[in-house]
Amino acid sequence: MTTTTTTTVPAAGGRGTPGRRGVRLRARAAWLVLPATALLLVFFFYPIATIVWRSFTEPRTGLGNYTALLHDGVSVKVLVRTLVTALIVAASTLVIAYPYAYAMTRVGARARGVLTMIVLLPFWTSLMARNFAWYMLEQRGGPIERLLGAVGFDGVVLLGTVPGVTLAMVQVMLPFMVLPLYSGMEGIDRRLLDAAGSLGAPRWRAFARVYLPLSVPGVLSGFSLVFIMTLGFYITPALLGSPQQSLVSQVIGERVNRLLDFGGAGALGGVLLAVTLVVLFAVSRVARPARALGGAVGHE
Template sequence: MPMTATTTTTTTTGPAPAAGPERVRRGAAGWALLPAVAVLLVFFCYPLATIVWSSFTEPTAGLGNYAALFTDGVSVTVLLRTLRTALVVALVALVVAYPYAYAMTRVSRRTRAVLTVLVLLPFWTSVMARNFAWYLLEQRGGLIDRFFAALGFDGVVLLGSVTGVTVAMVQVMLPFMVLPLYSNLSSIDLRLMDAATSLGASRPKSFARVYLPLSLPGVVSGFSLVFIVTLGFFVTPALLGTPQQSLVSQVIETRVGDLLDFPGAGALGAVLLVVTLVVLFAVSRIARPTAALDRAVDRA
């Protein structure tokens, strides 16, 4: 009768690596973060919580300060103007910074170093000095006014206008847009565009279908960073703008310094904080490199 032979293979695995050293390293990292967390709690979270709490409890408990914001006829207008200005600044900075960051990924190392220094140069100059420089450029008889006068357009004075404030803030915020973009664009494999071109796609189409979706995390990160920082700008609109075209930061300063309306200023700041948190939540849902890669593959 036939006999069936059964072969049994035994796989022997080695002992699991000890988790002790890894646990020790994590514990050491946690203790190293403790001073920074303590400083953040004491000097940021506690004052912020105090301001928000006072907006709900002073002068009387309830939502009176928030109801006043949406019914006084001024706060909503200022808030919308601030959001619109921040949006325009972020869009213009993106349009200017994207080609610059893309060029940084395609040039030689020496040229890239020069372009990086040009991006970092504003950080070595005082914000006040830059704003006073824009004050001189935008005033009547300044370089901008004389330039447009030579072209036949008289009276182009940007000082005291939302346009002048926007132009100055774009210049100040450009490094905050270029650096996240370059960090993302430098990680994109340019051979993907060559592969799309070899498969029949034109150069513009391969850029739009492959490169642009992969750069979406950098675009969203830079856009959100510039947008959020611009929401709280104070020096530039205070120096180059006017009280009639004030932004949220100026209104908060007026309520605190002139009117001593700390609860009302806290309510306005809390509304601005909610807007910031909403933007950050949207960024966390959008800026995902793997999702961008999946979309690029699907489109290709």
């Protein structure tokens, strides 16, 4: 029995050296993933499959819910607004996070520790607290309105507008951009820049022609991650947005909460899922967004 199971033992490491019990422990190790896998299949993938299924079957079997999206005059607008917002959020976080992640690779260990902490603390500290903070900052008579008033833009209230939602989302999503960028940049060999320099390239050109292309996988990871997460973000639009300028997540929430319309909500959710899978597939050759996020928990 033990001899047949040895085939499943990894080739690397101390193969064959430990006693029989060790070998059996390893062969059994594969079964350890079963309970969690079963949990995810039943309580995560089955529900998602169900909601997609219901979008095709409730109230009637067919594509009714999807054609309704095209013809109700609102859904398409909402979807486009959501996609545009997600693109703006992803692009803004990229512009803000790129220099930050770059700086993280350029400073000493101590400073890097501090910069990492500064990214991770908001990542892990209460989402509700941060959304509440933005609510205070953006409200009528709040600090942002007064600040803008002081420089000549009177009466700009961000609360209840898409730009207000966008601003808060950029802050909430920043860590999801910084971490993949940093983990990508960490692996770039800086001697290539020196090589470019010694061949006569000015610093900016060495950066643009050598460093920038090498950082693309990190950029794609971060960009796709932030884009996808922004699409499905509920709390920030629900608290800071307006019902007149709603994003997809608000409409989905509304349909389920007020109307118990799982078919219609499922159709909108199905569109979000499809976009998510397309984006993940498109970047899968060069980037693994979810894995790049490991930095949030796996850093030393």
